Amino acid sequence: xxxxxxxxxxxxxKAFDQTFAGHNHSAAMTELLKDAMAQxxxxxxxxxAAQRLLGRLAHAPVTSAEDLAxxxxxxxx
Numbered sequence: 001x002x003x004x005x006x007x008x009x010x011x012x013x014k015a016f017d018q019t020f021a022g023h024n025h026s027a028a029m030t031e032l033l034k035d036a037m038a039q040x041x042x043x044x045x046x047x048x049a050a051q052r053l054l055g056r057l058a059h060a061p062v063t064s065a066e067d068l069a070x071x072x073x074x075x076x077x
Contacts, residue, residue, distance in 0.1 A: 008016075020028045 016025075016028075
Protein backbone atom coordinates (compact mmCIF):
# COMPACT_ATOMS: atom_id res chain seq x y z
CA UNK A 1 0.00 0.00 0.00
CA UNK A 2 1.04 3.56 -0.67
CA UNK A 3 0.55 6.55 1.58
CA UNK A 4 -1.14 9.68 0.24
CA UNK A 5 -0.90 12.98 2.05
CA UNK A 6 -3.04 15.96 1.12
CA UNK A 7 -4.56 18.99 2.77
CA UNK A 8 -8.27 19.61 3.16
CA UNK A 9 -10.18 22.39 4.89
CA UNK A 10 -10.83 21.77 8.58
CA UNK A 11 -14.62 21.60 8.07
CA UNK A 12 -14.17 18.86 5.46
CA UNK A 13 -11.97 16.85 7.83
CA LYS A 14 -14.51 17.23 10.65
CA ALA A 15 -17.38 16.21 8.39
CA PHE A 16 -15.41 13.19 7.13
CA ASP A 17 -14.56 12.11 10.67
CA GLN A 18 -18.19 12.48 11.74
CA THR A 19 -19.58 10.75 8.66
CA PHE A 20 -17.19 7.82 8.86
CA ALA A 21 -16.94 7.53 12.64
CA GLY A 22 -16.46 3.89 13.59
CA HIS A 23 -15.27 2.97 10.09
CA ASN A 24 -11.81 2.30 8.78
CA HIS A 25 -10.83 5.71 7.40
CA SER A 26 -8.31 4.24 4.96
CA ALA A 27 -10.93 1.91 3.52
CA ALA A 28 -13.46 4.74 3.33
CA MET A 29 -10.99 6.99 1.51
CA THR A 30 -10.08 4.16 -0.87
CA GLU A 31 -13.74 3.67 -1.81
CA LEU A 32 -14.30 7.41 -2.19
CA LEU A 33 -11.26 7.71 -4.45
CA LYS A 34 -12.39 4.73 -6.54
CA ASP A 35 -15.85 6.28 -6.90
CA ALA A 36 -14.32 9.63 -7.90
CA MET A 37 -12.13 7.97 -10.54
CA ALA A 38 -15.10 6.05 -11.95
CA GLN A 39 -17.16 9.25 -12.10
CA UNK A 40 -14.31 11.06 -13.86
CA UNK A 41 -13.96 8.25 -16.40
CA UNK A 42 -17.70 8.35 -17.07
CA UNK A 43 -17.58 12.15 -17.43
CA UNK A 44 -14.74 11.88 -19.94
CA UNK A 45 -16.57 9.18 -21.90
CA UNK A 46 -19.71 11.34 -22.04
CA UNK A 47 -17.68 14.36 -23.16
CA UNK A 48 -16.06 12.29 -25.92
CA ALA A 49 -19.46 10.98 -27.04
CA ALA A 50 -20.87 14.51 -27.12
CA GLN A 51 -17.91 15.67 -29.21
CA ARG A 52 -18.44 12.79 -31.65
CA LEU A 53 -22.12 13.69 -31.99
CA LEU A 54 -21.31 17.35 -32.52
CA GLY A 55 -18.76 16.34 -35.13
CA ARG A 56 -21.39 14.34 -36.99
CA LEU A 57 -23.80 17.27 -36.78
CA ALA A 58 -21.31 19.47 -38.62
CA HIS A 59 -21.52 17.10 -41.62
CA ALA A 60 -25.26 16.36 -41.42
CA PRO A 61 -27.41 17.41 -44.35
CA VAL A 62 -29.51 20.52 -43.85
CA THR A 63 -33.26 19.92 -44.10
CA SER A 64 -35.70 22.75 -44.65
CA ALA A 65 -38.74 23.32 -42.45
CA GLU A 66 -40.94 22.56 -45.42
CA ASP A 67 -39.26 19.19 -46.00
CA LEU A 68 -39.65 18.33 -42.33
CA ALA A 69 -43.35 19.29 -42.38
CA UNK A 70 -43.86 17.19 -45.51
CA UNK A 71 -42.13 14.18 -43.90
CA UNK A 72 -44.29 14.54 -40.79
CA UNK A 73 -47.42 14.52 -42.90
CA UNK A 74 -46.28 11.38 -44.70
CA UNK A 75 -45.54 9.60 -41.42
CA UNK A 76 -48.86 10.60 -39.86
CA UNK A 77 -50.90 9.61 -42.92
